[in-house]
């Protein structure tokens with residue numbers, strides 16, 4: 001028996017279904033977690049700022065992306081049907097799933113029909129959201145994660161804590177230990193050099209890739225005009241899963257649609273620069289149905305609702321459906337950096353989680369819109385310009401509040417919808433709040449917030465303007 | 476009604492209901508760049524970006540042999556130009572090789588559909604001299620030949636050069652990961668070595 005491992009699955013320490021303040025308190029008591037997070041998010045902030053700064057049309061790209069996504073939301077029924085028609089014509093089988101259960105059942109049935117009892121998986125937020133691995137386990141199937149970070153989390157029997165880098169809460173030393181103790185075939189004398197760890201993962205998964213019958217993926221984009229799916233990745237595990245097996249099952253949220261193939265010229269500039277801080281990610285795969293002699297013969301697409309049409313019904317909240325899961329908002333969020341992803345109690349943590357989780361599962365995450373200081377850094381970096389503070393305030397307003405408070409919140413929402421006014425209000429609040437500072441909360445805001453803070457404390461905005469704050473932290 | 480058509484109709488109905496009264500779709504402003512500034516040396520930029528992401532860059536047909544390094548067995552698409560088969564390696568045309576056969580290859584030599592300077596991206600769409608996706612994935616070393624007219628400055632110029640419904644692979648450097656402390660490390664499941672031969676003279 002080896003010594004007690006120094007890694008402890010972080011998720012296991014945080015009580016399941018704990019409300020955010022309680023879960024956050026547990027996370028705040030984990031210094032190694034905070035150190036790992038601060039190091040990783042600091043690295044990525046600097047990289048993102050540098051490559052976003054290389055493009056002199058960055059703001060025009062964000063405007064275009066926001067507008068394309070708003071257009072998609074307005075035309076969702078038409079685009080979904082167009083995608084289905086074109087994918088089907090290219091040989092794909094298109095399925096529809098109202099909720100997680102339906103999607104999991106369809107996927108499990110397809111795996112069995114292919115004569116398999118296990119699958120290789122490309123990292124996908126949609127499959128995490130529907131808990132596909134857990135469902136497969138329960139019905140006697142096994143899903144093998146192949147993305148390095150997902151593999152780490154799966155081996156550690158932990159839960160992902162970040163959208164892009166699910167193992168962000170582990171450092172290299174802990175990862176080495178996880179491999180050493182849990183992988184089964186880790187090379188003897190494995191060091192904690194990242195290159196050695198990547199090599200160990202390569203050896204561990206290679207035979208599985210070359211012999212897998214079925215793969216499960218998500219998709220970053222679904223192009224209506226062509227019926228194509230797009231997967232953006234780094235390691236080549238995505239290419240392996242999308243190319244080598246006979247059967248491919250892709251589970252795709254209905255909000256992933258794009259009208260045209262050439263819309264990728266916008267999103268494929270914004271996404272890699274915002275997520276890993278690269279000009280382009282190492283590998284992007286695009287496929288359309290099935291192609292004789294190249295890749296999987298049986299290609300399935302499961303179009304997933306699972307609460308998305310609820311989000312669509314909310315005029316302010318629906319912008320959350322524009323999210324391209326880059327995770328830039330997590331990396332700049334002062335709350336996320338201190339608490340980590342597990343405290344949010346949902347697969348989508350950080351600022352995007354705070355606006356998406358309560359809308360996807362109404363009534364279950366009502367405290368998450370309060371897991372924010374409304375500093376606005378998330379809005380500033382979001383490549384599709386989701387006004388996260390606006391949606392946070394809007395969602396807070398949905399809760400049981402007094403009438404006067406709701407009116408004040410509506411006024412605040414109107415201010416935030418216009419960025420210049422919002423910044424002025426924040427600046428005003430910062431100056432105005434000095435005498436009222438009390439344990440980091442202020443009792444009164446200048447108008448229009450004043451009508452709200454009469455009955456509720458509001459966290460104090462950071463001392464610097466958030467633009468200055470961001471710049472300072474981005475370096 | 477089958478379960479499939481019930482789910483489909485119900486989701487479409489939910490979407491329509493959610494959008495009831497949402498009004499017309501907003502327009503999409505497209506004020507972003509589609510070209511680099513005139514006079515940009517796109518070949519120099521491509522080289523800079525390729526090297527930055529740890530690809531090796533060579534010049535001229537004759538460099539193919541050197542780019543292949545010590546590879547003994549090299550898989551090639553059946554339609555690879557004959558004059559690209561340079562050097563002492565054995566060139567094995569892909570006539571539907573098995574996965575095990577591909578796993579036994581030291582390298583793969585192909586052309587490409589386009590190359591984007593600004594991001595150092597090589598694009599494959601399984602067209603001429605590119606072969607099917609598996610041959611550029613399983614071998615650990617990919618040598619790709621880029622003709623001068625295939626180099627463009629901007630992503631927006633490259634997309635119209637691709638067959639949108641053919642399987643595509645966009646490649647920016649060798650396989651890498653940022654999953655350990657968010658630092659980029661080369662070499663996971665895809666080819667760990669990428670050599671680019673520019674026919675730019």
Ligand code: SF4
Nearest residue numbers: 323324326327329382
């Ligand atoms: S909300 Fe914006 S910044 Fe956050 S993950 Fe989504 S796209 Fe990225």
